[in-house]
Amino acid sequence: MKKYGLIFITILLMQIFFSNLLSVGNVRPDFLIIFVLYFAVIYGSFKGVLAGFSIGIITSIFDSGLTFGLLPLIYSIVGYAGGFLKTQHSKLVPAFFNLSCFLLIFGSFFIYTYFNYEYLFYNDLKIFLLTWIKISVYTLSILAILQFIIPLRKT
Numbered sequence: 001m002k003k004y005g006l007i008f009i010t011i012l013l014m015q016i017f018f019s020n021l022l023s024v025g026n027v028r029p030d031f032l033i034i035f036v037l038y039f040a041v042i043y044g045s046f047k048g049v050l051a052g053f054s055i056g057i058i059t060s061i062f063d064s065g066l067t068f069g070l071l072p073l074i075y076s077i078v079g080y081a082g083g084f085l086k087t088q089h090s091k092l093v094p095a096f097f098n099l100s101c102f103l104l105i106f107g108s109f110f111i112y113t114y115f116n117y118e119y120l121f122y123n124d125l126k127i128f129l130l131t132w133i134k135i136s137v138y139t140l141s142i143l144a145i146l147q148f149i150i151p152l153r154k155t
Contacts, residue, residue, distance in 0.1 A: 004039060008055065011035050016062055027131075030139045032059055033105060034146065036075045037082045041101075041152050045083025052079030067115050074108045085152075101152055102140055109136040 011031050019028040040048025056072030081104050113132040120128035
């Protein structure tokens, strides 16, 4: 567990200091949601929810968003659903397992985008969907690259 504490602190510092440097068109990668997913796949739903909620609260303190409590909700959902993938680890074909992980994060970013860009959802659905896709694809591309280095199926 100490190992994951150090990894969390490192990823939190990366999120705080490097995500703004890596932003493309006001879209920043979310390293912490990937960490929550990995943690949940390793330790299961209960610990995934606890980790997701705790990480979400800590992140909300440093985040400049107006929606305090949104990140704990999203990270808890990812922790809970990612924990179910722990039991499906050996049952699913690798492509479906990875697709499940990607769809989980893609769906959680819909919630994030909806609450942060609600006005676009009702006023300009095309721009809302484009924003959702941009936010999701940036973090999912980092997850895809990370899958080659540390695959979720091997954790």
